[in-house]
Amino acid sequence: MSQKRQSKSAQWHRVQEQDTQVRAARAQGYRSRSAFKLLEIDARERLLHSDVQIADLGCSPGGWLQVATQKTDGKVVGVDLLPTKPVVGAHILQADFTQEKTIATILELFDGRADVVLSDMAPNLSGIAAADQARAAELVRAAMNFALRVLPPTGRFLSKGFQGDDFPLLLEEMKKQFMTVKILHLQASRAASKEAYFLARGVRKA
Structure with a gap:
């Protein structure tokens, strides 16, 4: 090193x-401080309910899975390229969520649909702002495309984003796909962080 x-x-x-x-x-x-972010969002927005089915993208190390399994009696599925230690009440896949095989497996686990898709993914930072923002935007788009595949019309999608040149573009793209989109700034985020969360509800019909 x-x-x-x-x-x-x-x-x-x-x-x-x-x-x-x-x-x-x-x-x-x-397992991570990010658990408090999901707890804050749920307290403010009532995102998670006792009977919802939840997909957590980029779930390692499992902090959001822990919160999700506490909040619902429905199925919780986490997926990540990295290994994730088991979480009681969650089914964890070590796989690429953009692959058709993985999407099919997740839909089978959910008996056809999820209710909520979560993504707290962030790229490995290079220190080059433009490149890091572009990679972060790619992750948001990948998560949104997954959400559009697995959510019903009443579904909800929550994704981390990073404020920069791509942020307003992502917001406009998301508004075309969902009925409502909110931007959430969290007290649980570090003070120096540029992160903000997209919360989208209601999938628009094609």
Whole structure:
């Protein structure tokens, strides 16, 4: 590992150890501080209900899966290219959610449809703002395309985004596909973060 990469890694670990929400997540048994983001969104928007079926894209390490399984008695399916330790109440696939085979498997697990699609995915950052924003936008589009494949007309789609040149374009694209789209800024996000969440409801008919 280069000295520059070692320095960035050490800085990341320092930020993690100083983050009160990281410590709170550990204390409450959550695998990541991002669990508090989904809890905040659900408290504000009543996104998750006791009978909904939930797909969590890019689910590793499993913080959102933990929250999802606490909130619903319906099926919860997580998918990620990375391995994810088991979460009680969730079915986890190590696969590429953009592949037809994976989509077919997920639909079979849901008996044909999901009710909510979640995505807290973010790209590995290069430090080049334009490139990182473009890669983040690609992930949002991939998650949205998946959601349009598996959601009924009443479905809901929640995805992380990053504010930048692509953000308004993504918002307009999403408005063409869903009846309503809200932008959520969270208290649980780090102060320096440019992340915001798209919450879309109601799939428009083709």
